Amino acid sequence: MAESLRSTVQLLKTFDGTSSKLDSFINQIDTFYARYYTNDQSQQEYVLLAIKSKIIGEAEDFILTRPDLISWDQIKIALQQKFSDPITRCNLQQQLIFLVRNKNEPCLDYIQRLKSINTQINTKICTEVQNLEARNILIKQNELTATQNLLANISKKKKTS
Incomplete structure (x- = not known):
């Protein structure tokens, strides 16, 4: 040991x-x-x-x-x-929900911003939530929100291009 x-x-x-x-x-x-x-x-x-x-x-x-x-x-x-970071998990989740790809922003830059917020939220979940089952549920919900945001922003930019 x-x-x-x-x-x-x-x-x-x-x-x-x-x-x-x-x-x-x-x-x-x-x-x-x-x-x-x-x-x-x-x-x-x-x-x-x-x-x-x-x-x-x-x-x-x-x-x-x-x-x-x-x-x-x-x-x-x-x-x-x-x-500690003064931004709460709730604030980060709001940022994730309302994150939009800026006009003329390269797709990879937008994805990097999305991943950064997603990681911050998951890290806060792991710190704040002690129950493993609840933690896993919250992380899965967060991943779903990030995926929905990605799909909404990527498809929106494709249509306007």
């Missing part, structure tokens, strides 16, 4: 305070924490040190000023309060 733990730590991505990357970082660390945080005191210490080592830059500066943060749950809440 120890070798597996060390190998996994090396694969974890870092978080530097960029709001758009916080939800992905938290999802990754939640999975890591659930798998490796055991009753073994030394492993608990290692897991928390490993998590803290993945917090860099502005986020690390913030965490260093907070010695009161001694658990992953406390660190996670503090990071969310300080660095």
Whole structure:
């Protein structure tokens, strides 16, 4: 288990305070924490040190000023309060629903914008929704909305071209 733990730590991505990357970082660390945080005191210490080592830059500066943060749950809440993206999942879903391809916008640029919003929503779903079945349903609904938007915008541009 120890070798597996060390190998996994090396694969974890870092978080530097960029709001758009916080939800992905938290999802990754939640999975890591659930798998490796055991009753073994030394492993608990290692897991928390490993998590803290993945917090860099502005986020690390913030965490260093907070010695009161001694658990992953406390660190996670503090990071969310300080660095979370102010755009809610509901706002992103509205953006997705009403996203239109701009006049003379290349199709690939429009698709990239669509994919970006779709990814942001799915990441927020994974962070906010704990029930796996509900999470999967919401992600499928989001994918359907994105597909409908794509079809509506691509076919509309074809007709006017």
